[in-house]
Amino acid sequence: MSTPQIFSMILIMGVITWCLRALPFFFQDFLSQHPFIDFIKTRFPLMMMLILVVYASDVYKGKPLTELQPTLLAMAATTLLQLGFKNYLISLFGGIAVYVALVNQVF
DSSP: OOHHHHHHHHHHHHHHHHHHHHHHHHTHHHHHTOHHHHHHHHHHHHHHHHHHHHHHSOGGGTOOHHHHHHHHHHHHHHHHHHHHHOOHHHHHHHHHHHHHHIIIIIO
16 A cells, blocks of 8 residues: 555544544534433443343353452442442443452452
């Protein structure tokens, strides 16, 4: 590939990326009143936490329970923090701290 082709590809990718990022702002009035968008706004942090928990839990890999103890204890701590504080950041960082402490110190 020649240098002008590379620069033109970078320019095209930049324009497409900018357009995709700017597109929601053109429909902001419509999107702010749509019930599905309102549903997503209120549920998105919880959905992301659920996806992260399932991905990080290693349960789907079929490991024995003894290897999953730090993960399950950290998940329980995250759940308790969420129920107690109702703050996603406290729950997330607290659960991570518990997991790191368990893996490095206990197990």
